[in-house]
Amino acid sequence: xxxxxxxxxxxxxxxxxxxxxxxxxxxxxxxxxxxxxxxxxxxxxxxxxxxxxxxxxxxxxxxxxxxxxxxxxxxxxxxxxxxxxxxxxxxxxxxxxxxxxxxxxxxxxxxxxxxxxxxxxxxxxxxxxxxxxxxxxxxxxxxxxxxxxxxxxxxxxxxxxxxxxxxxxxxxxxxxxxxxxxxxxxxxxxxxxxxxxxxxxxxxxxxxxxxxxxxxxxxxxxxxxxxxxxxxxxxxxxxxxxxxxxxxxxxxxxxxxxxxxxxxxxxxxxxxxxxxxxxxxxxxxxxxxxxxxxxxxxxxxxxxxxxxxxxxxxxxxxxxxxxxxxxxxxxxxxxxxxxxxxxxxxxxxxxxxxxxxxxxxxxxxxxxxxxxxxxxxxxxxxxxxxxxxxxxxxxxxxxxxxxxxxx
Amino acid sequence: xxxxxxxxxxxxxxxxxxxxxxxxxxxxxxxxxxxxxxxxxxxxxxxxxxxxxxxxxxxxxxxxxxxxxxxxxxxxxxxxxxxxxxxxxxxxxxxxxxxxxxxxxxxxxxxxxxxxxxxxxxxxxxxxxxxxxxxxxxxxxxxxxxxxxxxxxxxxxxxxxxxxxxxxxxxxxxxxxxxxxxxxxxxxxxxxxxxxxxxxxxxxxxxxxxxxxxxxxxxxxxxxx
Numbered sequence: 001x002x003x004x005x006x007x008x009x010x011x012x013x014x015x016x017x018x019x020x021x022x023x024x025x026x027x028x029x030x031x032x033x034x035x036x037x038x039x040x041x042x043x044x045x046x047x048x049x050x051x052x053x054x055x056x057x058x059x060x061x062x063x064x065x066x067x068x069x070x071x072x073x074x075x076x077x078x079x080x081x082x083x084x085x086x087x088x089x090x091x092x093x094x095x096x097x098x099x100x101x102x103x104x105x106x107x108x109x110x111x112x113x114x115x116x117x118x119x120x121x122x123x124x125x126x127x128x129x130x131x132x133x134x135x136x137x138x139x140x141x142x143x144x145x146x147x148x149x150x151x152x153x154x155x156x157x158x159x160x161x162x163x164x165x166x167x168x169x170x171x172x173x174x175x176x177x178x179x180x181x182x183x184x185x186x187x188x189x190x191x192x193x194x195x196x197x198x199x200x201x202x203x204x205x206x207x208x209x210x211x212x213x214x215x216x217x218x219x220x221x222x223x224x225x226x227x228x229x230x231x232x233x234x235x236x237x238x239x240x241x242x243x244x245x246x247x248x249x250x251x252x253x254x255x256x257x258x259x260x261x262x263x264x265x266x267x268x269x270x271x272x273x274x275x276x277x278x279x280x281x282x283x284x285x286x287x288x289x290x291x292x293x294x295x296x297x298x299x300x301x302x303x304x305x306x307x308x309x310x311x312x313x314x315x316x317x318x319x320x321x322x323x324x325x326x327x328x329x330x331x332x333x334x335x336x337x338x339x340x341x342x343x344x345x346x347x348x349x350x351x352x353x354x355x356x357x358x359x360x361x362x363x364x365x366x367x368x369x370x371x372x373x374x375x376x377x378x379x380x381x382x383x384x385x386x387x388x389x390x391x392x393x394x395x396x397x398x399x400x401x402x403x404x405x406x407x
Numbered sequence: 408x409x410x411x412x413x414x415x416x417x418x419x420x421x422x423x424x425x426x427x428x429x430x431x432x433x434x435x436x437x438x439x440x441x442x443x444x445x446x447x448x449x450x451x452x453x454x455x456x457x458x459x460x461x462x463x464x465x466x467x468x469x470x471x472x473x474x475x476x477x478x479x480x481x482x483x484x485x486x487x488x489x490x491x492x493x494x495x496x497x498x499x500x501x502x503x504x505x506x507x508x509x510x511x512x513x514x515x516x517x518x519x520x521x522x523x524x525x526x527x528x529x530x531x532x533x534x535x536x537x538x539x540x541x542x543x544x545x546x547x548x549x550x551x552x553x554x555x556x557x558x559x560x561x562x563x564x565x566x567x568x569x570x571x572x573x574x575x576x577x578x579x580x581x582x583x584x585x586x587x588x589x590x591x592x593x594x595x596x597x598x599x600x601x602x603x604x605x606x607x608x609x610x611x612x613x614x615x616x617x618x619x620x621x622x623x624x625x626x627x628x629x630x631x632x
Contacts, residue, residue: 075524
């Protein structure tokens with residue numbers, strides 16, 4: 001925690017020192033929602049519902065308030081901080097989702113390197129391609145995207161090499177990524193706690209996630225801590241065909257020591273590993289096909305090894321007409337707990353999402369989304385005496401206003 | 408963008424005047440009147456290919472390049488404008504940035520390597536291009552931006568129109584090497600051909616392979632930040 005705080009202070013300090021040398025870019029965005037939901041009590045509110053906005057959270061709600069700042073530092077360095085608030089339930093009224101320093105020298109003979117130091121998302125998602133790590137296709141990201149936003153953050157050092165073949169008259173570019181990170185040992189807690197969910201609430205670096213624990217003295221979980229003093233890593237490859245097709249493959253392992261405990265956090269180091277693959281194809285007629293799949297496991301060993309296998313797949317088709325975008329997505333997800341199939345932790349489900357969005361200009365974006373999740377979660381019966389199977393439906397309208405500028 | 412067009416028009420006018428002068432002088436010297444060259448470029452399926460860069464260079468006698476020009480390669484809506492710029496050797500190109508966001512322009516092409524550190528507006532002097540070749544431009548911030556500058560030593564050059572046609576007028580008689588280039592070409596070899604001009608001549612290039620897909624455009628600014 002101390003080191004992470006120092007890192008953030010360092011990035012902010014560097015930003016302050018460099019202000020004025022180069023013009024900084026900033027964004028400020030307010031996203032307001034109107035909700036109609038029959039969702040079960042939300043995973044954010046002691047329940048096992050799959051939505052951020054359940055049947056008790058209908059009406060007009062804050063979607064997200066976001067402020068971001070990118071400051072060039074000299075010619076090839078830049079710092080980026082991204083801060084957001086989603087609701088009034090978090091530890092801090094506004095908090096960081098990402099904060100990093102970037103070194104991106106000019107390409108030489110077709111090769112380019114990039115180094116990032118700080119807190120950021122692994123460069124895997126082909127869905128979260130818009131500013132603020134949002135998806136431009138729907139309001140709610142896929143089950144995989146929702147989970148990564150909730151639990152995964154690289155807090156460490158990442159290096160990339162790009163082969164820029166398209167700058168040499170070829171049709172392909174390649175990117176190779178490797179990172180070493182810490183402070184993400186609780187990753188996996190949420191999957192075991194409430195399973196997959198479909199929501200756009202990204203956990204902030206110093207914020208909290210998941211449900212309030214039944215023990216009122218226990219706070220919500222904090223996910224960005226180092227517990228076992230063992231760094232994790234990921235390696236990834238990206239292949240691009242012109243600007244039409246992108247394939248991303250990532251292997252992630254936080255190398256958690258499943259026996260390491262943190263009494264202060266009332267959590268353990270979760271050993272979380274996954275392989276993820278994503279393919280996005282775009283046509284000249286503005287059709288997009290996006291396929292994503294993830295498979296992995298997470299484990300703790302408090303007295304015996306408890307292991308949760310998880311996997312999820314997602315397929316989306318989108319069509320853009322000028323400023324209008326229509327998207328339809330199917331998600332499937334599954335968690336298998338090794339100890340007892342009826343115990344908390346196992347689940348399977350699937351979801352359909354249909355969304356229309358309209359980017360009126362650089363400032364206004366309006367979106368309408370219909371989302372239905374069907375899930376079978378044995379813990380609903382075990383913990384709450386409810387039927388394990390639930391169908392939840394939500395209709396959400398979003399109006400987002402963004403201001404951009406530089407100084 | 409208007410200034411870019413002005414420069415292009417200026418360069419075309421300069422070139423036309425030069426070609427006309429050459430024709431007049433040749434006529435005064437009692438040579439045969441010049442020939443007209445028509446080049447048609449067709450895609451594999453027979454559709455005309457617009458925007459192909461075509462150059463014509465005498466093979467038999469040493470020729471001088473067209474006089475250098477001052478051209479502009481603008482950056483508008485996260486794209487280079489024009490996407491392809493053809494200039495004679497020793498020309499200069501200004502790279503203004505008309506976007507609100509900063510760009511960082513680079514080329515590591517053999518014919519000209521340069522970098523313009525992150526900027527907005529027009530802070531840098533023009534860049535001079537002294538070697539013929541294809542220069543691929545990129546932005547180190549926005550990887551989807553791609554543009555091309557074709558630097559040519561050929562006295563006659565231009566781009567095919569919507570009918571896939573380019574015409575050069577009043578060429579002296581002789582043997583010419585005609586080359587065709589396009590950013591989306593997928594051909595295994597360079598497209599070039601020799602043509603002997605005694606009088607007017609027409610040559611046709613037909614691509615052996617389909618073009619590569621054109622870059623996507625018109626994305627909202629918030630994508631791929």
